[in-house]
Amino acid sequence: QSALTQPASVSGSPGQSITISCTGTSSDVGGYNYVSWYQQHPGKAPKLMIYDVSNRPSGVSNRFSGSKSGNTASLTISGLQAEDEADYYCSSYTSTSTWVFGGGTKLTVL
Amino acid sequence: QVQLMESGGGVVQPGRSLRLSCAASGFSFSRNGMHWVRQAPGKGLEWVALIWSDGSNKYYVDSVKGRFTISRDNSKNTLYLQMNSLRADDTAVYYCATGGERDGPRDYWGQGTLVTVSS
Numbered sequence: 001q002s003a004l005t006q007p008a009s010v011s012g013s014p015g016q017s018i019t020i021s022c023t024g025t026s027s028d029v030g031g032y033n034y035v036s037w038y039q040q041h042p043g044k045a046p047k048l049m050i051y052d053v054s055n056r057p058s059g060v061s062n063r064f065s066g067s068k069s070g071n072t073a074s075l076t077i078s079g080l081q082a083e084d085e086a087d088y089y090c091s092s093y094t095s096t097s098t099w100v101f102g103g104g105t106k107l108t109v110l
Numbered sequence: 111q112v113q114l115m116e117s118g119g120g121v122v123q124p125g126r127s128l129r130l131s132c133a134a135s136g137f138s139f140s141r142n143g144m145h146w147v148r149q150a151p152g153k154g155l156e157w158v159a160l161i162w163s164d165g166s167n168k169y170y171v172d173s174v175k176g177r178f179t180i181s182r183d184n185s186k187n188t189l190y191l192q193m194n195s196l197r198a199d200d201t202a203v204y205y206c207a208t209g210g211e212r213d214g215p216r217d218y219w220g221q222g223t224l225v226t227v228s229s
Contacts, residue, residue: 001172003154036214038155045205045219046147046155057217089155091214097160097169099145099214104154 004029004090004102011108017078020105022090023071028100030071034093037066037075040104041086049088050075077107085109112136112218114206119223122196132189132206132220140164140184143210146191148202149222158204159191160211167211174200196227 005023012018022029022037029035035053038046048057050066053073063078073092077084090102118130132144146158159180160169168180179192189206203224209216 032212034212034214036216038215040155045221046215047219048215048217051213051216087154091155091157093212093214097211098171099157099160101147101155101157 001094001096001098001100004092004100006088006090006102006105008103009106009108011110012077012080013110014080014082016080017076018080018107019077020075020088020090020107022073022075022092022102024073024092024100025071027095028092029068029073031095032093033068035066035068035073036091037064037073038089038091039084039086040089046089080109082109112208114208114218114220116204116206116220116223119204119225121226121228123229124197124227126196127192127194128196128225130191130193130204130206130223130225132191134187134189134208137208137218139187142208143213144180144182144189145207145209145215146180146189147205147207147215147219148200149205150199150202153202156202157215160209161189162211169211193225196225198227201225201227 037050054066203222207215207219
């Protein structure tokens with residue numbers, strides 16, 4: 001149950017696009033289409049942004065999109081806005097019927 | 111509206127026990143799997159445990175197996191996490207969240223309850 005690997009930080013200017021990667025193994029990210037992404041602002045509970053690799057819950061902006069290739073999933077945020085500045089976490093279902101999170105990525109909007 | 115409210119956190123000595131509760135309202139609790147997720151101060155999220163909607167199956171992260179027990183009372187719309195043999199590295203904010211086995215922690219999360227393990 002090793003944590004998924006995410007970059008510690010990414011940054012971008014308003015209006016730009018950024019991509020956050022999430023690398024696992026064939027026992028988690030690569031083995032299932034059950035990858036989720038969460039946004040967390042300081043002091044707040046996480047908020048689901050993407051589920052099942054690329055699906056957006058109702059109410060989440062279409063500026064957020066997800067994809068997967070092999071053992072790596074990605075979250076792309078287009079048209080960056082100041083309010084997107086937050087921590088982002090990926091998570092994946094695993095072969096032992098458990099879930100594992102990534103270490104988190106701090107997004108800074110310059 | 112959907113509400114999940116955790117309670118039971120506090121300061122506890124190493125080796126002691128604590129039981130967290132998560133009171134649910136505004137949705138069909140008995141038809142939803144439930145997760146516990148924790149976050150140590152200044153650290154990332156860690157998935158802790160999952161229980162099926164009917165309580166028939168439970169899964170845990172390796173670090174809490176044998177020490178923590180997830181359970182639920184569907185008649186009371188309440189989820190529990192019994193934490194025994196607590197260690198300093200169990201110090202965290204504990205969140206409950208809705209979601210089935212292959213959903214993962216999904217649409218609704220509580221506000222979290224802080225557990226501090228310290229002598």
